[in-house]
Amino acid sequence: MQTNSKDWRYTVMPAVFTWLKESESGALEIDLDTTKKYAADILKVQGKGGTRMGGLVGSGTLGENSYLSAEQRLSLLKALSSVAKEHNVPLISGAAAETKEELAKIVKELATVGVDTVMVMPPKTKETPCDEQMYAYYALSASAAKEAGITIMPYNNPDAAGYHALSTDLLTRLAALPEVTALKISTIDVSVIETMMLENKNLKVLAGVDTVTVHAGLAGACGGITGVGCIFPKASITMQEYVNNGEWAEANKISQAMNSISYLDAQPLLLEYLKFAFGIHHNDLTGGLRTFGKKLTQQQIDNVHTRYALAKERLEVLDLLD
Numbered sequence: 586m587q588t589n590s591k592d593w594r595y596t597v598m599p600a601v602f603t604w605l606k607e608s609e610s611g612a613l614e615i616d617l618d619t620t621k622k623y624a625a626d627i628l629k630v631q632g633k634g635g636t637r638m639g640g641l642v643g644s645g646t647l648g649e650n651s652y653l654s655a656e657q658r659l660s661l662l663k664a665l666s667s668v669a670k671e672h673n674v675p676l677i678s679g680a681a682a683e684t685k686e687e688l689a690k691i692v693k694e695l696a697t698v699g700v701d702t703v704m705v706m707p708p709k710t711k712e713t714p715c716d717e718q719m720y721a722y723y724a725l726s727a728s729a730a731k732e733a734g735i736t737i738m739p740y741n742n743p744d745a746a747g748y749h750a751l752s753t754d755l756l757t758r759l760a761a762l763p764e765v766t767a768l769k770i771s772t773i774d775v776s777v778i779e780t781m782m783l784e785n786k787n788l789k790v791l792a793g794v795d796t797v798t799v800h801a802g803l804a805g806a807c808g809g810i811t812g813v814g815c816i817f818p819k820a821s822i823t824m825q826e827y828v829n830n831g832e833w834a835e836a837n838k839i840s841q842a843m844n845s846i847s848y849l850d851a852q853p854l855l856l857e858y859l860k861f862a863f864g865i866h867h868n869d870l871t872g873g874l875r876t877f878g879k880k881l882t883q884q885q886i887d888n889v890h891t892r893y894a895l896a897k898e899r900l901e902v903l904d905l906l907d
Contacts, residue, residue, distance in 0.1 A: 593675055594767050594789050595807050596639025597798075597825040599627050599815045602860050603661060605875040611901035613875055617664045626730045627815060628672040630662035630907055632822030634830075639808070641669045642654040643678045645704070645858050647812050650679055651876035659698050664698025670826060677742065677810075681706035681748075684898045689729035702766055703730060704740040705859060707749040716755045727764040736764050742771035742793060753780050760788050769793050769810060770801070773851060779804035795821075802828035812850045812859045813843055816866050817896065820905040842899035845892040857881055862893045 601624045606616040629636050643665040644658050651663065652699050663679055678700045682688040685708070692703050705726050708714060721741055731738045735823040739759045743750035744884065758770055760781075770778055771793030779789050782805030792801035792809035798821075801809065809830075814821030820839055827836035830881075840847070849858040856880045864874040881889070900906050 593639035594806075595793065595829060596636065596643060596675075596870055597809045597811050597814055598640035598642050598677065598819075599624075599638050599644045599818065600642040600647045600810050600812050601665070601815055602628065602863055602874065603644070605649075607875075613877065615653075615661055617661065620661065621668050622665050622750050624668045624872060625663075625672065627818050628888070630672065630822065632826045632827035634823065636822060636826055638674070638814070638818065638822060639689065640675045640677055640702075641665060641672070641686060642704075642810055643844075643904055644678045645663070645810075646679070647815070649856070649877050655694070659694060663693065663698040669699070669701075675701035677702045679704040679706060680726075681709050683709050685725040687724050688722065692726050692729040692735075692737070693733045696730070698736045698767050701734065702736045702738050703737045706740045706742070709750060710749075714750045716752060717904040719721070719749070719751065719755055720758060720880075723759050724762065727730045727762045730875065736766040737762075737764060737770050738767050738791070739769070740769045740793070741777075742769075753777055757781055757784055757788075762787070766820070767791050768905055769806075770806070773797055775800045775804040775806075775879075781805075795850040796840075796844065797826060798824055799836045802836070803833065812855060816846070816859070816863050816893075817843065817900055817905065817907070820900050820903070820907045823905060829834070839900075839905065840905065842903055843896050846896040847901075849889070849892065854881070854885070858889055861886065863890050865890065865893050866897075 595771050604616040604619040605613045608614045643662050666676050679701050680691045695703055708722050726737055741751040769788040769791045775797050788804045792806040794812055795813040798809055811821050824836050824839040860874050860876050
């Protein structure tokens with residue numbers, strides 16, 4: 586697949602929010618048209634170096650994934666697929682299941698609506714599987730992806746999301762599967778990335794937490810998936826440009842400017858926090874977009890307002906507001 590970058594994995598990609606609207610009955614439903622428009626708008630933004638987001642992540646944690654039915658999820662991704670194709674970038678989405686057989690079915694379904702790469706999360710089981718059980722779970726998803734003509738991206742997110750942690754040994758084994766295009770590592774402990782890169786410098790690792798974009802790059806990550814970049818895309822893209830060029834001081838200036846809001850990306854309520862901040866950014870009447878997620882307390886609302894305002898003020902000084 587040709588993209589607007591030499592290799593989409595060496596860019597930052599937005600984990601886009603899912604816009605919701607009230608139906609005639611008053612129930613919340615997906616607003617596909619608005620979701621598509623804002624996803625397209627983000628993909629049009631350029632960093633100071635002239636690059637753009639290299640992929641589109643839909644129906645992830647920030648896209649209300651855990652609250653959507655299978656039918657809603659497929660409908661959303663089919664709509665986002667048209668946006669990804671228009672901008673010549675891959676469409677990425679997440680998948681998790683209790684069993685490897687159920688997971689393989691989901692991977693094939695996602696391929697039918699235009700998903701190019703599936704971020705595969707650990708199994709949704711109470712007990713932590715051993716490494717061999719975990720490997721079999723991912724290996725079957727890789728086989729399903731091969732059959733469907735797509736790729737997978739093992740997703741390690743033991744911190745905010747609370748998924749079973751994948752050991753570095755297991756991640757290294759999974760990276761050797763032909764259908765694995767990259768590993769997504771969402772943790773503030775970037776030593777995990779460096780440990781694997783020391784064993785195999787050719788690994789492709791995407792950082793999944795906005796607070797550690799620079800440190801992940803120093804550890805060997807080639808790109809990242811961002812939530813804060815949906816709010817401040819120019820800043821996020823420019824920071825990744827500096828990381829890729831090894832301009833660490835410049836990259837760190839942007840990271841520090843966004844620290845107040847990036848912090849929210851590593852919290853259990855990251856969906857609710859960042860979607861609310863996105864609503865503030867777009868002058869939503871209530872200061873936050875509708876969500877299927879949890880209702881924030883007034884203290885949490887005030888905290889997001891403060892963090893957003895501080896990041897906006899700092900980025901304005903750096904001429905990184907869109």
